[in-house]
Amino acid sequence: MFMLNEIVEHKRLEVEEKKRNSPLSDLQGKLRDARPVRDFYSALKAPGISLIAEIKKKSPSKGEFPNRLAAAELARLYSQNGARAISVLADEKYFGGGAHVVERVANDPSVHIPVMYKEFIIDPYQIYEARSIGADAVLLIVRSIGDTSLLTEMIATAQDLGMDALVECFTAEEAAEAVIAKARIIGINNRDLQSFDVDLRRSEDIRSIIPDTALTVSESGLATAADAVEAERRGFDAILVGEALLKSNDITQQVRAFAGLEVSQHLKS
Numbered sequence: 001m002f003m004l005n006e007i008v009e010h011k012r013l014e015v016e017e018k019k020r021n022s023p024l025s026d027l028q029g030k031l032r033d034a035r036p037v038r039d040f041y042s043a044l045k046a047p048g049i050s051l052i053a054e055i056k057k058k059s060p061s062k063g064e065f066p067n068r069l070a071a072a073e074l075a076r077l078y079s080q081n082g083a084r085a086i087s088v089l090a091d092e093k094y095f096g097g098g099a100h101v102v103e104r105v106a107n108d109p110s111v112h113i114p115v116m117y118k119e120f121i122i123d124p125y126q127i128y129e130a131r132s133i134g135a136d137a138v139l140l141i142v143r144s145i146g147d148t149s150l151l152t153e154m155i156a157t158a159q160d161l162g163m164d165a166l167v168e169c170f171t172a173e174e175a176a177e178a179v180i181a182k183a184r185i186i187g188i189n190n191r192d193l194q195s196f197d198v199d200l201r202r203s204e205d206i207r208s209i210i211p212d213t214a215l216t217v218s219e220s221g222l223a224t225a226a227d228a229v230e231a232e233r234r235g236f237d238a239i240l241v242g243e244a245l246l247k248s249n250d251i252t253q254q255v256r257a258f259a260g261l262e263v264s265q266h267l268k269s
């Protein structure tokens, strides 16, 4: 998990600087004016597999993505073609995103689906930032947080602010921790963050230990609409897809396919 450790170390410095420039009380003051929360949990719970479509410029495993659309344009396209939620990278250094990108997407009048603040959250401060800029959900990575009571506190903080938390794990132990922390939405990352290898089977095994009371999300490395159909067959409620959309020559068509709007009959049988 070398890459994750590096990102988290960098994030600690960034958060300290943000707190110096904009103290928590400033963010709390902005909460009143934030746009009302859209219901992320209900969006994922709707019948059929729910697509969370991701916006990022680059990633450590794949480098720069070829897409030339601005984030808000991409978000509108996702929103209008069957995605049920949008994940926007808030991290700038490793993913080319930013809080201002999340803010732009979350407040775009043509985006009608929930927006997740996708960040390496290590401090409740970041959850306040997410809500103050209009996000509807946050990502909490069990391994980055590294402590069950802090994870429990962060899930509660998100809920107190009206948001949902997608709690991400890599192993069965982390999934068990997410359950103990009362996560309502649990994501399993298919990508090994050391080797960057993707194994969709591994997440299926981990999913089987998560009680049905939580929604489950298959994250990373889904390459085709057939992978979405397979995830649904394996009992996942949602999928999180970035690269396969962002590198497509026809993003509209690709979003519709992952959202199950264009899947040919033979994939479903």
Ligand SMILES: O=C(O)c1ccccc1NCC(=O)[C@H](O)[C@H](O)COP(=O)(O)O
Binding pocket: 003, 004, 054, 059, 060, 061, 062, 189, 191, 193, 219, 220, 221, 222, 240, 241, 242, 243, 244
């Ligand atoms: O994707 C990476 O290279 C990566 C490296 C280090 C930490 C996290 C990383 N990815 C975060 C993600 O969860 C993915 O952006 C997301 O699941 C979408 O994956 P994909 O469809 O493969 O773009």
